[in-house]
Amino acid sequence: MNEIDEEGVKDDHHITSIIEDHERICWGCGLRLLLATDSPVFKCGWCGAISTQIRIRKPDSACFSRWRRTRDRFFVAILLLFMSFVICAGVWAVYPTVFSISYFCGIFHSSITAILSLITISSFCLAAFKSAGAPVSVTWGSYPVVGKNGLENFTFCTYCEKPKPPRAHHCRSCRMCILDMDHHCPFIGNCVGAANHRHFIIFLISIVIGCFYAVMMCSYTVFHVWPPQLESSASTDTSAVSRMLKEVLTGIASSVLLLSVRGLVLLYLSFACLSVDIGITVLLWQQLYYIYEGKTYIAHISSQNSGNGGCQNILRFFNCPYWAFRFFLIPTNTAKFQESSSKFL
Ligand SMILES: [Zn+2]
Ligand SMILES: [Zn+2]
Ligand SMILES: [Zn+2]
Incomplete structure (x- = not known):
């Protein structure tokens, strides 16, 4: 004009x-x-x-779409199989030892395993099979x-x-x-968006806790099963030659035990869970940092805070009740808290 x-x-x-x-x-x-x-x-x-x-773009070729769908389904199947294997193999390899300590100990750890498994698989299914957040028409x-x-x-x-x-x-x-798309995750075969971001974070947290628990239990079982055999065999010998011979035989027996199916499963679970734990912890830390900063996802967070970071973003993300804001937020955040909490009342 x-x-x-x-x-x-x-x-x-x-x-x-x-x-x-x-x-x-x-x-x-x-x-x-x-x-x-x-x-x-x-x-x-x-x-x-x-x-x-x-400019209207050409739709993706059928081959390209099929490749992405196949890749996503493959990763989802692998992840489901891995989780099932860790749970079943862990119970099979660890629980005879746990129940041998005491009945209460066995029931206690069985309950922890059941709760962790339930949370992990249910949050995975919600993150993977729930719509990530389709816009309303x-x-x-x-x-x-x-x-x-x-x-x-x-x-x-x-x-x-x-x-x-x-x-x-x-x-x-x-x-x-x-x-509020965060990213497309091939391991859940779905986008991480407004409708399933919370389930995705809960899944990551449960994986981190579950893998750490599995590593601890496998390590405990390994140290609980093998060292007593070495001690008992070594303590009964008197002569130096027979003691040395017995130690060699015990070493061979220990190697055989380590190479047994149960020993291999325990070793595999320890290293696999440790590797997964390290990788997922890094991813979880990055995700929580983004939530703290209130950027890249969840429309109402970024719009309400104008890109300001703070613990209120974490509390709001997990739908924490009003009292949690009063309890967790430090006094220096009072002004910010009053501004944000008024939208919850
Ligand atoms: Zn579109
Ligand atoms: Zn118009
Ligand atoms: Zn996607």
């Missing part, structure tokens, strides 16, 4: 051509918009939809139907060819837009 005012001396025909050049149609409400400049990005003053240079395309600010800050997804809400992203593996 400014350009037209400054160049008012030009003839009407030339002005008309400039207007036509800067005329665009809003994809959200279908109104014809007159722009001041020839900007490729503009926002509709009526419905609030943001338009960019829209909105009416768009015609002016009388789309109301004022009806598509505020919506953009147009050129894959789905549908309106895309703010902070939503399109995932080519899931072939849909995901609200």
